[in-house]
Amino acid sequence: MTERTPHTGSYYAATRHDENDRPSLQDHIEADVCIVGAGFTGISSALHLAEAGFKVVVLEAARIGFGASGRNGGQLVNSYSRDIDTIERNYGAELGKALGDMAFEGGNIIRERIEKYNIDCDYKPGGIFAAFNKKQMLELTEQKALWERYGHTGLELLNQDGIREQINSNVYVGGLLDHTGAHIHPLNLLLGEVAAFESLGGVVYEDSKVTEVVRTDAPVVKTAHGQVTAKYVLMAGNAYMSGLIPELAAKSMPCGTQIVTTEVLPDDVAESLIPNGHCVEDCNYKLDYYRVTGDNRLLYGGGVTYGGGDPASIENFIRGHLENTFPQLRGVKFDYAWGGDFLLTMSRLPQFGRLTPSIYYVQGYSGHGVTTTHLAGRLVAEAMKGHAERFDAFGQLKHFPFPGGRLFRVPYTAVGAVYYGLRDKLGI
Numbered sequence: 001m002t003e004r005t006p007h008t009g010s011y012y013a014a015t016r017h018d019e020n021d022r023p024s025l026q027d028h029i030e031a032d033v034c035i036v037g038a039g040f041t042g043i044s045s046a047l048h049l050a051e052a053g054f055k056v057v058v059l060e061a062a063r064i065g066f067g068a069s070g071r072n073g074g075q076l077v078n079s080y081s082r083d084i085d086t087i088e089r090n091y092g093a094e095l096g097k098a099l100g101d102m103a104f105e106g107g108n109i110i111r112e113r114i115e116k117y118n119i120d121c122d123y124k125p126g127g128i129f130a131a132f133n134k135k136q137m138l139e140l141t142e143q144k145a146l147w148e149r150y151g152h153t154g155l156e157l158l159n160q161d162g163i164r165e166q167i168n169s170n171v172y173v174g175g176l177l178d179h180t181g182a183h184i185h186p187l188n189l190l191l192g193e194v195a196a197f198e199s200l201g202g203v204v205y206e207d208s209k210v211t212e213v214v215r216t217d218a219p220v221v222k223t224a225h226g227q228v229t230a231k232y233v234l235m236a237g238n239a240y241m242s243g244l245i246p247e248l249a250a251k252s253m254p255c256g257t258q259i260v261t262t263e264v265l266p267d268d269v270a271e272s273l274i275p276n277g278h279c280v281e282d283c284n285y286k287l288d289y290y291r292v293t294g295d296n297r298l299l300y301g302g303g304v305t306y307g308g309g310d311p312a313s314i315e316n317f318i319r320g321h322l323e324n325t326f327p328q329l330r331g332v333k334f335d336y337a338w339g340g341d342f343l344l345t346m347s348r349l350p351q352f353g354r355l356t357p358s359i360y361y362v363q364g365y366s367g368h369g370v371t372t373t374h375l376a377g378r379l380v381a382e383a384m385k386g387h388a389e390r391f392d393a394f395g396q397l398k399h400f401p402f403p404g405g406r407l408f409r410v411p412y413t414a415v416g417a418v419y420y421g422l423r424d425k426l427g428i
Helices: 040-051 084-091 093-100 105-117 134-149 160-166 186-199 267-273 314-325 369-384 389-395 405-426
Strands: 028-036 056-059 124-131 155-158 174-183 203-205 210-214 220-223 227-235 252-262 279-282 288-292 298-306 334-345 351-356 359-363
Touching: 028 040, 040 056, 040 186, 040 227, 040 359, 040 369, 056 227, 084 093, 084 134, 093 389, 105 174, 105 186, 105 369, 124 134, 124 160, 134 155, 134 174, 155 160, 160 174, 174 279, 186 203, 252 314, 288 314, 298 314, 314 334, 351 389, 359 369, 369 389
Parallel strands: 028 056, 028 227, 056 203, 124 279, 227 359
Antiparallel strands: 124 174, 155 174, 210 220, 220 227, 252 298, 252 334, 279 288, 288 298, 351 359
């Protein structure tokens, strides 16, 4: 009998709608597609493929949503971690336009999933980028113009009075409200998508850690107690891939981020913090992000631990940031505190590609995973159906190892973060 892995101690795990365990793989089976990882990348791809008639099996090393998909801030943030202008500048107008035209698709896919499959995940529209200084406000003004150039409307610049109407805090000088941004309970969204996938005949195996992927024409994915032979394989484990793709390991780095949720707040207190219920992220390099949950808790996250893992005390790490933003909550009780890893790339752009003609990988969203994973699922399905143009557009992005190799990538990146953190504080 396979020992069952407990879920994380997060607020999301404690309030998930589906607490059912899925079996572990115990047999030798066949499928059209085998997907490694039951997070947003894997399940989004699986659902698109199942809708197209593919026989799909998903192998998860622990629990559905055990990684970043079940631990993140729950914000639907449009575009990529490095915006379209960076792609235009580094790769030219043609590739910039190709990726720019897809930059706002992920959020729409999520809304389509919620409506089509009636997924209860506390969806609430509206996302704010909050600026601490004039430099950041200038950047938001430029971002608005860039996004509007790609047809993304519903953007509203906020001056100091405007942002104080949206956020009951004195720390910001302005912001940008994206009315098509949103926030959700990410684990319940994922579990709703799993239920949709399973209703179409798809199967998820939990506690089925992949030990080897045999790179033959019909690849074989092996676990401790079984294996899947498939026409196609998708590697979708991101920061939790455990070295299964050695050639990509030097080109990416797990990074930790931490989140707390407060005790349930009285209605008037919760409503006073963010009166219109939007989610917020600030414009610093090492940014903070927060929102009020469906049951009136303030969920607040931030910081980065390079190389992954958590600080000694998540509560102490976050409390100063939260109380600086909302001094009125000084001393508030935290009911949950957790961390999780996301996968960072040097370029801050995602890695799409193939190891062989039949083995695909998608990873490295660099903190912008909720929406981009859903776009990735659609593109993987398109490619496996024989229409790979949009998937291959992402494949044109070049990815390089972190300087100094595996030994020095953490201190190198941490030094860079200190530099950018100082610039944030000085407003330069």
